[in-house]
Amino acid sequence: MGKVYITDHPLIQHKLTYIRDEATKTKDFRDLVDEVATLMAYEITRDLPLENIQVRTPVATADSRIISGRMLGLIPILRAGLGMVDGILKLIPAAKVGHIGLYRDPNTLQPVEYYVKLPTDVQERLLIVIDPMLATGGSANMAIEALKKRGCTQIKLMCLIAAPEGIQAVQQEHPDIDIYVAAIDDYLNDHGYIVPGLGDAGDRLFGTK
Numbered sequence: 001m002g003k004v005y006i007t008d009h010p011l012i013q014h015k016l017t018y019i020r021d022e023a024t025k026t027k028d029f030r031d032l033v034d035e036v037a038t039l040m041a042y043e044i045t046r047d048l049p050l051e052n053i054q055v056r057t058p059v060a061t062a063d064s065r066i067i068s069g070r071m072l073g074l075i076p077i078l079r080a081g082l083g084m085v086d087g088i089l090k091l092i093p094a095a096k097v098g099h100i101g102l103y104r105d106p107n108t109l110q111p112v113e114y115y116v117k118l119p120t121d122v123q124e125r126l127l128i129v130i131d132p133m134l135a136t137g138g139s140a141n142m143a144i145e146a147l148k149k150r151g152c153t154q155i156k157l158m159c160l161i162a163a164p165e166g167i168q169a170v171q172q173e174h175p176d177i178d179i180y181v182a183a184i185d186d187y188l189n190d191h192g193y194i195v196p197g198l199g200d201a202g203d204r205l206f207g208t209k
């Protein structure tokens with residue numbers, strides 16, 4: 001079974017409070033999501049392998065370490081996942097970015113795929129699927145499935161807020177996937193929104209409501 005990591009660093013929790021606050025306006029919301037994504041990237045890359053190298057300092061030769069040729073790929077689920085991409089790229093600028101466009105049908109709550117564009121070498125990369133919200137888990141499951149269908153085997157999932165239902169759905173369908181979240185909330189309401197959550201992440205990021 002994949003593990004669930006709650007990134008409960010005080011800075012992340014502090015910023016998440018203002019992300020949730022309905023009084024937080026679009027610009028601040030976007031900046032905060034960007035900052036939390038950077039902080040979560042620090043946690044999600046914790047197990048990257050290192051290799052020893054020597055580097056010449058102005059004084060002497062230092063036995064030192066660098067990340068061992070691990071190629072990463074960021075896979076934001078459109079739209080809301082886009083809000084976390086730049087924050088992660090600040091720490092991992094060499095990562096390539098693939099996009100999976102999904103929207104959730106408001107009546108059935110089922111995800112509908114409308115766009116997929118991935119790096120050509122996506123199968124060789126360690127992939128981080130990014131979406132602020134893991135609600136029913138339908139969108140994350142469809143995105144992970146789209147990657148597996150194309151031969152990808154190393155996949156992690158990063159979300160800001162998850163519902164218990166979403167975590168369970170991903171664990172059931174993709175038991176090999178580790179999930180990183182800043183918070184696990186209480187439940188889903190009748191409209192499939194996470195309670196207490198933060199509302200509609202895409203609308204709050206892009207000011208579309």
Ligand SMILES: O=P(O)(O)OC[C@H]1O[C@H](OP(=O)(O)OP(=O)(O)O)[C@H](O)[C@@H]1O
Pocket residue numbers: 077078079080081102103104105109111131132133134135136137138139140166192200201202203
């Ligand atoms: O776990 P689920 O029940 O599938 O719900 C989560 C999805 O819903 C939201 O996207 P939305 O459909 O609102 O699209 P948007 O990002 O374009 O607003 C969110 O960003 C997730 O992708």
Ligand SMILES: O=c1cc[nH]c(=O)[nH]1
Pocket residue numbers: 080133135192193194195197198199200201202
């Ligand atoms: O609470 C939710 C659930 C799905 N999508 C969102 O943006 N928010």
Ligand SMILES: [Mg+2]
Pocket residue numbers: 080200201202203
């Ligand atoms: Mg939305």
